Amino acid sequence: MAWLELFNLTKTFPGVRAVDDVSLDLDRGECLALMGENGAGKSTLIKILAGAIQPDSGEIRIKGDPVSFPNPVAAQQGGIGVIYQEFNLIPDLSIRDNLFLGRDLTRRGGWLRRTEETDQALEILEKVGLSGINPETTCRRLTVAQQQLVEIARAFIADAKLIVMDEPTAALTTRETTCLFDLIDELKSHNIGIIYISHRLEEIERVADRVAVLRDGALVAEDPVEKMGRATLIEHMVGRKLESEFPERGENRSADIALRVRGLTRGTKVRDVSFELQAGEILGLTGLVGAGRTELARLIFGADRPDSGSIELHGVPVSFQSPRQAIRAGICLLTEDRKQQGLILNHPVVENFGLPNLRDFSRGPFLNLAGEARSFDHYVDKIGIRTTGRRQPAGTLSGGNQQKIVLAKWLQRNAEVLIFDEPTRGIDVGAKYEIYKLIQELAAQGKAILFISSELPETLGMCDRILVMREGRLTGEISDPETATQVDIMELAVHDPKGSE
Ligand SMILES: Nc1ncnc2c1ncn2[C@@H]1O[C@H](COP(=O)(O)OP(=O)(O)OP(=O)(O)O)[C@@H](O)[C@H]1O
Ligand SMILES: [Mg+2]
Structure with a gap:
């Protein structure tokens, strides 16, 4: 029996079955790669595991016992640590405060706890390759890569038995990525299980023992990495040969x-x-x-x-x-920090797409909504933006699909x-x-x-x-x-x- 077992998990949002009857298991000390196209349901599946959202049906078992995670704290106490795709650090708090946020390690207050935390923070930060950084630094001042590493450090501190990483290297370059992989090896040797989500095939080949592929919410393949070649993997993900x-x-x-x-x-x-x-x-x-x-x-x-x-x-x-x-x-610049691109998350995707392009879509004082919709549909089709419709709020798109919207805005700019x-x-x-x-x-x-x-x-x-x-x-x-x-x-x-x- 594996440490973690998922049985028939299903989660439906309006207009889309994000997770469709998924059963998976994971042992401690093992790294499972979760792959699939943008919108395939990867993040939704791990949000269920993390107690951030509730499944419509299905069951999670740990060491054979059914568990329920009504909230993220419950999942954390169950030994599950999650590093989300969207950063979760509070920008105005220090690294140390972010690391220990929501964890009352010791009830002892005051400076004693703070020095303990600082010591522990320094130790962990060094482990994740952030040595030499002052734990008092506010997270706002960190680079995207450093913030990512703080997130990883936070999962270590929570003493997780299973760490889920949702695209952890998206913001890291070669050197930091190599450090992270060494770290993952070390975690595995300490009997910690890893669920690893990434779109980079080289990484999967490097870190994962097994790979599971989601497509339209359903599990379509699951095999040891060495058994699933790159071509097969891509075919499972995109449903066609590339x-x-x-x-x-x-x-x-x-x-x-x-x-x-x-x-x-x-x-x-x-x-x-x-x-x-x-x-x-x-x-x-x-x-x-x-x-x-x-x-x-x-x-x-x-x-x-x-x-x-x-x-x-x-x-x-x-x-x-x-x-x-x-x-x-x-001159146009698509910045690396997509959050600052100002997607208005509660507005329909089509409006987010049209927003910076008003000039292209305006005829005199009137907006050419038909033109905007046509152009939007063109990109939806071209780069496979997965939405339930033009009116879907941008914030409910999967991470990758939000980025596709931002990218489409700029691609279409003259x-x-x-x-x-x-x-x-x-x-x-x-x-x-x-x-x-x-x-x-x-x-x-x-x-x-x-x-x-x-x-x-x-x-x-x-x-x-x-x-x-x-x-x-x-x-x-x-x-x-x-x-x-x-x-x-x-x-x-x-x-x-x-x-x-
Ligand atoms: N809160 C929500 N409300 C409505 N739909 C949602 C919500 N969260 C996710 N979805 C939809 O569920 C589907 C799966 O999204 P999910 O974020 O799990 O994809 P993903 O595999 O993580 O993709 P990516 O690689 O882009 O991160 C998408 O169609 C998405 O639009
Ligand atoms: Mg995702």
């Missing part, structure tokens, strides 16, 4: 320089960065977390002002005081220079392919694209050229991604530009 992960490259670069950046500098985050982006080019920008890629994008987009340096659009010097000016001049910061984060493998194709179509139309990504395979598979950043500087360029390898990029990403070579 010939390749990346669309065929086209050569769309023209002599026209769409964007020229010279000596761009802001503090120590961006230091003396110069490059050119041709019309029709897909230029990759990669590096470790904190390398300065997002900061660079913000400077170009007018979200921050540079200390020095210049920007030219089609040979004309520009200096933006705000993103609004940049947008007007034809800009000359498009900056995509981690465009496929959290997007399922089938939809990724369609997004790559859409980005390539934009390039074929002569748009210039700056493609920021931490995922090296997609950077190599998609870009005409790749720039690598480290500590605010460009450390190198890969001019022929077709023959380059991930190792080539990593070498540039860790290379010390000032060091002796």
